[in-house]
Amino acid sequence: MTIKLWLAVWAGRMAGWVSRLTGRGGSSLPGLVARRLEPATLTQLVRHLSWGAILLTGTNGKTTTAALARQIFEEAHRRVVTNRAGANLIEGLTAALVQAERWRVAPRAALALLETDEATMPRAAREIRPRVVTVTNFFRDQLDRYGELSTTVKYVARGIEELLPEGRLVLNADDPQVAGLRRDGVHTVFYGLELAEPTSEGDAEAGDARFCPYCGTALQYRRRYYAHIGHYACPGCGWERPQPRVRVVDWHPGAGWATVEVDAERVTVPWRLPGIYNLYNLGAGLATVVAAGLTLEAIQAGMERFKPAFGRMENLTVGVARWWLALVKNPTGFNQVLATLAESRLPSFGVVVAINDHYADGRDVSWLWDVDFERWLPRLSAQHWYVTGTRAYDMAVRLKYAGLSLAHITVETHLEAMLERLKRQERFETLYVLPTYTALLAIRRQLTRWGVTEHFREG
Numbered sequence: 001m002t003i004k005l006w007l008a009v010w011a012g013r014m015a016g017w018v019s020r021l022t023g024r025g026g027s028s029l030p031g032l033v034a035r036r037l038e039p040a041t042l043t044q045l046v047r048h049l050s051w052g053a054i055l056l057t058g059t060n061g062k063t064t065t066a067a068l069a070r071q072i073f074e075e076a077h078r079r080v081v082t083n084r085a086g087a088n089l090i091e092g093l094t095a096a097l098v099q100a101e102r103w104r105v106a107p108r109a110a111l112a113l114l115e116t117d118e119a120t121m122p123r124a125a126r127e128i129r130p131r132v133v134t135v136t137n138f139f140r141d142q143l144d145r146y147g148e149l150s151t152t153v154k155y156v157a158r159g160i161e162e163l164l165p166e167g168r169l170v171l172n173a174d175d176p177q178v179a180g181l182r183r184d185g186v187h188t189v190f191y192g193l194e195l196a197e198p199t200s201e202g203d204a205e206a207g208d209a210r211f212c213p214y215c216g217t218a219l220q221y222r223r224r225y226y227a228h229i230g231h232y233a234c235p236g237c238g239w240e241r242p243q244p245r246v247r248v249v250d251w252h253p254g255a256g257w258a259t260v261e262v263d264a265e266r267v268t269v270p271w272r273l274p275g276i277y278n279l280y281n282l283g284a285g286l287a288t289v290v291a292a293g294l295t296l297e298a299i300q301a302g303m304e305r306f307k308p309a310f311g312r313m314e315n316l317t318v319g320v321a322r323w324w325l326a327l328v329k330n331p332t333g334f335n336q337v338l339a340t341l342a343e344s345r346l347p348s349f350g351v352v353v354a355i356n357d358h359y360a361d362g363r364d365v366s367w368l369w370d371v372d373f374e375r376w377l378p379r380l381s382a383q384h385w386y387v388t389g390t391r392a393y394d395m396a397v398r399l400k401y402a403g404l405s406l407a408h409i410t411v412e413t414h415l416e417a418m419l420e421r422l423k424r425q426e427r428f429e430t431l432y433v434l435p436t437y438t439a440l441l442a443i444r445r446q447l448t449r450w451g452v453t454e455h456f457r458e459g
């Protein structure tokens with residue numbers, strides 16, 4: 001421990017306290033401050049951890065996957081440091097480690113489980129030298145920041161080169177671009193879905209990557225779970241979906257459980273999150289802890305107490321209504337949320353969409369045009385849409401073009417004003433609230449002011 005690192009950590013933590021006292025979120029600030037004083041803060045703090053670090057990346061599902069894996073690790077008495085949802089640039093990762101230090105700069109945790117976006121992946125991996133890298137999926141997301149999908153895949157491939165020599169890779173077998181990241185000589189744990197009941201709901205959706213990563217031929221699918229995710233083979237070079245070690249084989253959403261096979265063993269776990277896409281988060285979380293050496297008993301114990309992650313279909317009571325919150329940030333995620341609403345079978349509900357275009361949301365909101373509202377609107381029993389945020393009018397225009405009558409849309413760009421109005425509404429018993437990232441933070445602040453956010457505290 002150098003004096004320089006000690007100073008960096010404590011300057012960072014002081015900055016964090018001050019920003020919290022003054023009521024600003026600023027969860028990356030401690031990292032920013034610490035790195036000014038000691039650029040190698042992240043590298044040095046990870047080296048202090050007795051077990052090491054896991055790096056989690058991909059377009060969707062990182063937060064749920066991280067929350068699930070963390071729960072299982074902690075139930076197995078391994079203390080985990082994680083970064084806050086959305087604080088996944090290098091300063092956010094550093095902040096997580098800085099906040100986990102004690103006075104004498106001995107870590108509180110045995111391992112770090114850090115989620116990062118794809119563009120930050122090479123740098124994060126270089127500084128962290130992870131023992132496990134988990135990749136969830138690749139979808140068109142925030143193109144204005146990252147360019148084309150192939151660039152995203154290359155970023156992650158470069159990050160994987162920084163795995164420790166004994167490190168392990170956890171890959172989604174059902175996403176061809178992810179499965180194609182496998183490298184000779186790197187121990188890989190694949191995960192995937194092998195449900196007996198085929199779902200065909202994905203057929204009409206526009207996938208992003210249906211071409212073989214090795215020869216570029218269009219892939220053929222025996223089964224597709226959604227978008228380009230499923231069981232595929234390449235007619236060009238013969239490459240096909242790898243056989244996964246961790247397999248979700250059964251799911252009963254009504255009863256709230258899922259069955260997973262790991263090698264030749266089988267375990268049934270409580271599982272209440274909606275949608276096929278969340279089953280992939282289950283697979284990713286379990287494959288991650290398996291790669292880190294945990295047993296099936298530990299998995300079962302940890303799963304008993306799992307609660308969904310921050311912002312993913314949390315629910316709470318506001319006035320006379322139940323509000324369900326789900327983060328939306330790209331077309332695939334938004335489509336999945338709409339699919340979930342279509343499944344809800346409620347006779348009527350209201351939908352609140354809050355679209356901001358701050359940096360953390362992605363400045364370009366043209367992705368709203370890739371959300372398949374034309375397909376979902378007729379299947380939803382939503383009776384009214386409340387549209388808010390800095391880009392409320394873009395969203396309203398999108399809904400209008402999808403065929404929704406303006407009589408069913410209320411627009412209010414000022415988010416707080418919209419929330420005050422919704423707090424008093426008595427028309428709907430159920431409101432689905434779908435914000436982008438910074439809008440979610442703003443909603444959470446407002447809910448805190450109202451005193452209704454107890455279960456929003458991050459653990």
Ligand SMILES: [Zn+2]
Pocket residue numbers: 212213214215216217234235236237238239
């Ligand atoms: Zn091929």
